[in-house]
Amino acid sequence: MRGAVDLSSLRNRPASPAEQAPTGDIDVVVDATDETFGQILELSRTVPVVVDLWAEWCGPCKQLSPIIEKVTRELGGRVLLAKVDVDANPQLAQSFRAQSIPMVVALIAGQPVPMFTGAVPEQQVREVFEQLLQVAAKNGVTGTLPGATEEAPTEAEPAEPELSPLHAEAFAAIEVGDYAAAIRAYEKILAETPRDADALAGLGQVRLLDRVQGLDLQQARAAAAEAPLDTQAQFNVADLDLAGGHVDDAFGRLLDLFAQLPADQRTPVRERLVEMFGLIGVDDPRVVAARNRLSSLLF
Known part of the structure; x- marks a missing residue:
């Protein structure tokens, strides 16, 4: 994991005013940004930091994030949760090499520790958090955030509807x-x-x-560069971009491909774009812009 994640650019640059060591009470759940992540790295020397990489359009993220937040708050300041919107913070997404989301990693004394990718059940989240605390203790990271209080697990929460x-x-x-x-x-x-x-x-x-699953981003990009009109090669990179939160890049790649292909070869590209639009949401401004461009290319 240490080789796969490069945080050196965030760790080594001078701290901005927003990244100065915090004073006073600290909420155990924070929104982290490209500009403020230096502060998160510093806090990981006091408590283990869980980094939740998510996006608004990601369905599994909406299942997993509330579970992670709930478990974090129950630990009473022994863990900090840093939520990273990959669309709004491309530098962090690139640093963590977030090829698919939700992606959850931890930081202990500034060093990354793998946790899990994809939606997982609450019991598994609790088990992984317990293992994280054990690893942190072995590395001397056993602090508690000031002002945090341990919350008892809620017993009276309404039961979620039973799945079919x-x-x-x-x-x-x-x-x-x-x-x-x-x-x-x-x-x-x-x-x-x-x-x-x-x-x-x-x-x-x-x-x-x-x-x-199984695609390598660098290999996929190289293949797409060698064959700019190869539909499958372009699909592979667009899928990886979308899974990694680079929505505009995915749309732009397929729209450029659509514009260059003969009319009788365009249908698969249009269908893939429509499928991607549904994943992101029809009201998303990126989808609206891409739909407008697609319409102009069609007519």
């Missing part, structure tokens, strides 16, 4: 990385209820995860 058998089957398959099985489960749901919004969103996310 096929939704449960899809979620279980995602947890173990069997994306093909999850795709089949979502397709069964949509065959019975075509307007199931959760299934539509889940199917798009899992198809993306399945496509990027």
Whole structure:
């Protein structure tokens, strides 16, 4: 992990006013940015820092982030959670090499420690946090953030609606990385209820995860550069960009490809763009801009 994550540019540059050591009470859940991450690195010498890399358009992120926040608050200041919006903070996304999200890593005394990628159940989150505290203790990082109090696990929270058998089957398959099985489960749901919004969103996310599984970003970029009109080569890089939060790059690549292809070869590119639009959300300004450009190229 230390070789895969390069935080040297953040660690070595002079601290800005926003990065000075904090004083007074500190919330155990903070939003971290490219400009303020130096402060997070310093705090990791006092307590282990969990870094949650997420994006607004990412469905699994919305499942995982509340669980991580809940577990962090229950630990009463022994862990700090730093939430990083990869769309708004490209330097951090690049430093952590976030090829797919949600991606969760930890920092102990400034050094990265792997945790997990993708949505995982609450019990697994608790187990990984417990292991993190043990590793931190072995490295002498055993502090507590000032002003934090330990919260008891909430007993009276309303139970979440029970998943249907096929939704449960899809979620279980995602947890173990069997994306093909999850795709089949979502397709069964949509065959019975075509307007199931959760299934539509889940199917798009899992198809993306399945496509990027095993892809190497550098190799994919090299192949795309060698064959600028090779649809599959361009798809691979666009998928990796989208999974890593580089939405505009993914859209721009496929729109450029669409513009260069003969009319009889454009349909797969248009269909992939429409699928990506659905993943991000029709109201997202990046989708609106890309749709407008696509329309101008069509007509």
